Amino acid sequence: xxxxxxxxxxxxxxxxxxxxxxxxxxxxxxxxxxxxxxxxxxxxxxxxxxxxxxxxxxxxxxxxxxxxxxxxxxxxxxxxxxxxxxxxxxxxxxxxxxxxxxxxxxxxxxxxxxxxxxxxxxxxxxxxxxxxxxxxxxxxxxxxxxxxxxxxxxxxxxxxxxxxxxxxxxxxxxxxxxxxxxxxxxxxxxxxxxxxxxxxxxxxxxxxxxxxxxxxxxxxxxxxxxxxxxx
Amino acid sequence: xxxxxxxxxxxxxxxxxxxxxxxxxxxxxxxxxxxxxxxxxxxxxxxxxxxxxxxxxxxxxxxxxxxxxxxxxxxxxxxxxxxxxxxxxxxxxxxxxxxxxxxxxxxxxxxxxxxxxxxxxxxxxxxxxxxxxxxxxxxxxxxxxxxxxxxxxxxxxxxxxxxxxxxxxxxxxxxxxxxxxxxxxxxxxxxxxxxxxxxxxxxxxxxxxxxxxxxxxxxxxxxxxxxxxxxxxxxxxxxxxxxxxxxxxxxxxxxxxxxxxxxxxxxxxxxxxxxxxxxxxxxxxxxxxxxxxxxxxxxxxxxxxxxxxxxxxxxxxxxxxxxxxxxxxxxxxxxxxxxxxxxxxxxxxxxxxxxxxxxxxxxxxxxxxxxxxxxxxxxxxxxxxxxxxxxxxxxxxxxxxxxxxxxxxxxxxxx
Numbered sequence: 018x019x020x021x022x023x024x025x026x027x028x029x030x031x032x033x034x035x036x037x038x039x040x041x042x043x044x045x046x047x048x049x050x051x052x053x054x055x056x057x058x059x060x061x062x063x064x065x066x067x068x069x070x071x072x073x074x075x076x077x078x079x080x081x082x083x084x085x086x087x088x089x090x091x092x093x094x095x096x097x098x099x100x101x102x103x104x105x106x107x108x109x110x111x112x113x114x115x116x117x118x119x120x121x122x123x124x125x126x127x128x129x130x131x132x133x134x135x136x137x138x139x140x141x142x143x144x145x146x147x148x149x150x151x152x153x154x155x156x157x158x159x160x161x162x163x164x165x166x167x168x169x170x171x172x173x174x175x176x177x178x179x180x181x182x183x184x185x186x187x188x189x190x191x192x193x194x195x196x197x198x199x200x201x202x203x204x205x206x207x208x209x210x211x212x213x214x215x216x217x218x219x220x221x222x223x224x225x226x227x228x229x230x231x232x233x234x235x236x237x238x239x240x241x242x243x244x245x246x247x248x
Numbered sequence: 249x250x251x252x253x254x255x256x257x258x259x260x261x262x263x264x265x266x267x268x269x270x271x272x273x274x275x276x277x278x279x280x281x282x283x284x285x286x287x288x289x290x291x292x293x294x295x296x297x298x299x300x301x302x303x304x305x306x307x308x309x310x311x312x313x314x315x316x317x318x319x320x321x322x323x324x325x326x327x328x329x330x331x332x333x334x335x336x337x338x339x340x341x342x343x344x345x346x347x348x349x350x351x352x353x354x355x356x357x358x359x360x361x362x363x364x365x366x367x368x369x370x371x372x373x374x375x376x377x378x379x380x381x382x383x384x385x386x387x388x389x390x391x392x393x394x395x396x397x398x399x400x401x402x403x404x405x406x407x408x409x410x411x412x413x414x415x416x417x418x419x420x421x422x423x424x425x426x427x428x429x430x431x432x433x434x435x436x437x438x439x440x441x442x443x444x445x446x447x448x449x450x451x452x453x454x455x456x457x458x459x460x461x462x463x464x465x466x467x468x469x470x471x472x473x474x475x476x477x478x479x480x481x482x483x484x485x486x487x488x489x490x491x492x493x494x495x496x497x498x499x500x501x502x503x504x505x506x507x508x509x510x511x512x513x514x515x516x517x518x519x520x521x522x523x524x525x526x527x528x529x530x531x532x533x534x535x536x537x538x539x540x541x542x543x544x545x546x547x548x549x550x551x552x553x554x555x556x557x558x559x560x561x562x563x564x565x566x567x568x569x570x571x572x573x574x575x576x577x578x579x580x581x582x583x584x585x586x587x588x589x590x591x592x593x594x595x596x597x598x599x600x601x602x603x604x605x606x607x608x609x610x611x612x613x614x615x616x617x618x619x620x621x622x623x624x625x626x627x628x629x630x631x632x633x634x635x636x637x638x639x640x641x642x643x644x645x646x647x648x649x650x651x652x653x654x655x656x657x658x659x660x661x662x663x
Contacts, residue, residue, distance in 0.1 A: 068511065073568065073658030092572050100401035101571020108569070111562050117253050117261030128249055163260075177570075 020085040022185050022217035023047040023070060025240075028079035030069055038245050040065050042079075045240045050215045051186065052208070052230075053218075057237025060225050066241060067187060067221065071104055073095030084184045101129035105178025105186040105216070110194040112174035115163025120144055122162050123177045133181030140180060146175040151206050168199045175207055182214035188222050204230060250576075255564075256592070261556065265588060268549045272592025275545040276635060277599040279538040280628055281625035285611075286531050288619040290524070296438045297516050301370030301496050304336060304365045304503055305485035307510035311526065314519035315378060317348060317485040320358045320439045324350065326532050328548065329483035336486070337601070339502065341495040344369050347483040349451045352412050358414050359444045361451035361480075365392075365410060366514065369489055372438045382406050383431030388449045389474060391430035395441040397613075399432045412454060421431045422592060425454045425470065437618050449478035519663075542635060546642045553581060553646040561657060569659035577642075578651045586636050593632040599626065 024046045040062045043114050047053055068074045069081050072088045075096070081088045083103055088096055100106075105126070107162045113122045115148035123144040127134040137143040147159060151172040157165065162173065171191060178186050190209070192200040208230070220231070227235045252593040256267045273425060297318050305313040306326035333537050337345045349361035351603060367378050367385050383406035385393060392410055404410065409426040453473050488494050496515065503513035564577055604621050612618050624632075 068658045071569070071659060079563065094575075097568075097571050097573045100569075106569040108566075108659075114253065114563060114566060115256070118255040118256075121249060121253060121256075124249070125253075125567075129573075129576075161256075244633040 019049060021046045021082075022049045022084060023219065024067075024080070024082045026082075027079045028069065028076045028081055030074065030077050031073075031078045032065070038062075038065070038243070039229060040069075040239075040241055040243045042066065045083060045235075046246065047185075047217050047219060048067060050212075050217055052211070052218045052232045053220070054231040054234045055219060055221045055229055055237055056223060056225060056228075056234060057221065061237050062241050063189075063237060065243075066237070067189060071106065071187060071218070072100050075125065079091040101126050101184060102133050103183050105180075105183045107171070107174045107178045107186070107188040107191045109190040110170075112177070113162035113165075113170055115161065117162055118159055119148075119162050119165070119173050120158040123147070123158075123180055126177060130181065133183065137181035143180055144176060147179060147210070148173070150210065151176055152202075155225050167194050168203070171195060171203060171205065175203075175210065179210050179214060179216070182216060184216055184220045186211055186216045187221075188218065189222070191220065192222070192227070193224070205206060250580065250583065254587060255579060256605075258584055258587060264552055264556070268545075268552050269588050269592045269595060270368065271545040271548050272542075272589055272597035272635070272638075272639075275538075275542040275598060276593050276596025276632070277603065279535075279542050279631060280533050280596065280600045281545070281603065282538045283631070284604070284619055284626070286534070288611075288617050289615075291620075292437060292617045292648050293523070294520060295373040297370075297372065297632045298375055299369065299489065300487045300491045300516055302488040302500055302503070302513045303341045303485060303516055303519070304488055304511060304513045305632060307512045308484055310512065310519045311350050311516040311522050312538070313485065313512055313514055314516060314523065315503065316350065318439065318516070320350070320360075320443065327484055328486065328511055329482050329509055330480055332506065332511055333483055333486060335445040335506070335508070336488070336503060336511075338518050339499060341492075341499045343489045343491045345489070346370070346487045347448055347480075348487065349448055349480060349482075349575045350484045351549050352451065352454070354398070354410055354412050354444045355402060357395075357401075357444055359446060359451075361446050361448045361483075366445065366487075369487065370440070372436050376436075378440065380431040381434050381478040383429070385431060387430065388428075389447060389450055389462060390425070390427050390454060390470075391447070391450075392444045393431045393433060394429055395433050395445075396435040396442045397441040398444055399429075404429050404432070406430065412444070412446070417591055425473075426537045437612065445462070449484070452478040541640070546589070546635075546639055549639065553585060553643055554649070557646060557650055557653065560650075561623075561653060564629065564654045565657055566656070568654055574651045574654045577654045578647045581647035581650050582643050585639045585647075589636045589639030593635050596630070597628075 025042045025044065026247040027043055029039070031037065070083070071075055074092065075089055083099070086099065088099065091099055114125070120141065124140045127137060127140050134140060145155065145158060149155070153169060153172055157169065163169065165173065171194070174191070192203055195203055204227070207218070303313060303317050305317055306324060306328055308325050312322060318395050333347055336342065344365060346362060346365040350358060352359040358594050364386050371377055380393065394404060398404065406429055408429045411431060413428050427450070433440060456473055456476065490499055500513045500515065503511055567577055601621065604619055608619050608621065
């Protein structure tokens with residue numbers, strides 16, 4: 018049996034003091050290289066689930082493992098390092114440090130992940146290659162990230178998530194800030210690139226029209242139950 | 249890379265960051281400026297007299313004697329009789345002795361009666377002698393030699409007549425006996441610049457017709473005065489040089505124990521030290537105030553960082569998502585603060601030198617304080633280091649808040 022890219026097993030978590038919001042996820046697995054669309058509206062525990070998967074917060078019960086590593090066995094600093102090494106993250110928008118050059122934005126995760134930097138072969142050439150494949154002109158690399166269009170920024174975010182080929186890409190509504198046409202080409206580029214490096218892709222969205230393009234579509238409510246006690 | 253990103257982040261907020269840097273720069277300029285003036289004033293004071301081993305005057309405080317004899321600040325409480333002066337002069341240890349007689353004035357400047365020995369033995373700024381580029385020293389009874397500031401302020405040239413006033417703020421002039429300017433002393437940066445020097449005999453001469461501090465009715469013709477015995481009965485103070493420095497303390501003890509009259513001999517260096525102890529309180533207060541201004545600027549910076557935290561939460565979330573630890577974010581904020589402080593310190597240093605270049609001649613002319621333009625002293629460098637260190641320390645407060653925020657927010661900002 019292959020090691021799953023992501024596995025949640027009997028996981029429970031409660032935010033300390035935040036209106037008593039708690040979440041539990043009995044079981045969820047992703048195979049390596051698998052493309053999963055997770056459909057859920059905001060407020061359905063989406064952010065909390067992603068925080069657990071990325072190791073920002075530790076589960077209060079159960080196991081969250083990424084690529085076979087149980088995040089619960091790592092220290093807080095270890096989880097930060099692990100995230101830098103193993104997970105590429107793409108947000109809905111405001112992905113980039115606006116004051117930094119595009120190249121610095123792409124190389125930022127490598128700063129915290131020496132192995133991933135080695136995999137990326139130092140990074141600069143790899144960053145340029147990724148940008149070229151994502152249809153970004155060369156001169157973009159030396160421009161300030163804040164001056165790019167939203168569509169270009171999202172593609173830079175993809176390049177940053179993919180550099181050094183992390184086994185898991187987590188994308189949080191990466192297309193919702195784009196218009197329909199750009200959305201389409203963005204997804205095609207994202208899929209091509211994740212296929213190339215064989216990363217598993219977990220995308221969260223509320224847009225069901227994206228469903229046909231994924232290996233598997235899961236409703237958040239089916240794998241996660243949330244509770245908000247009126248504390 | 250982190251450094252480059254920190255600089256980029258600061259540049260992106262150029263206006264608020266610039267204002268903060270400016271505030272730090274001005275406070276640093278003030279602090280270093282106060283320090284500069286303080287050391288400059290000390291050096292100028294210390295440079296005022298050199299080569300004199302003892303100052304002798306009527307018994308009072310040593311600081312008081314130093315102030316009125318050398319700096320022309322305040323007045324003598326009493327005089328030293330000519331007999332005592334002669335006794336001291338005849339001591340075997342004495343190499344030279346120069347009498348000084350003060351008490352009259354010319355406009356806002358003091359008049360000092362002395363001998364030509366003054367020009368020979370008075371030294372300033374590490375042994376430099378007085379120079380008279382125009383005219384000559386005291387030759388005739390009615391010759392006056394004026395300091396550079398006197399000549400510049402009153403527009404005097406060699407050969408001009410001047411009239412000495414009785415007392416220091418007096419409307420009664422010795423107008424019956426005008427002097428002639430024989431020479432003008434080159435600028436020294438000492439109180440000599442603001443002094444009118446005449447001979448000791450001349451001081452006697454202009455007081456011939458005076459009794460108990462008031463003008464008597466008669467006027468003695470100058471020819472008669474020239475033939476009179478103008479040996480003074482008393483002097484204000486005397487500068488003494490000894491043959492061997494080893495004899496200084498012995499001579500000082502002898503003078504202080506002089507049975508005929510209560511006189512006091514002081515070592516100029518020791519008296520200066522005592523003066524510093526008095527002035528030191530004001531200096532400390534001044535340094536304290538300017539240090540508080542630096543602290544205020546740093547608190548301003550802290551407030552600026554605090555207020556920027558909220559709008560930077562998304563940025564922090566990006567850092568966290570990329571694998572940065574909360575401690576990296578703390579370090580980033582401290583680094584930014586140190587960069588601002590360093591920029592402020594350098595800019596402040598620039599302002600200081602700019603101010604020195606512009607203000608140096610004016611301060612010298614107005615206060616007689618020479619502010620040397622030289623590379624920053626180790627003390628200055630230490631102060632700048634402290635500013636940067638203090639900036640790091642104050643930025644810890646907002647940085648710790650950012651640390652806690654980024655722990656709570658993670659990569660998902662809830663705004």
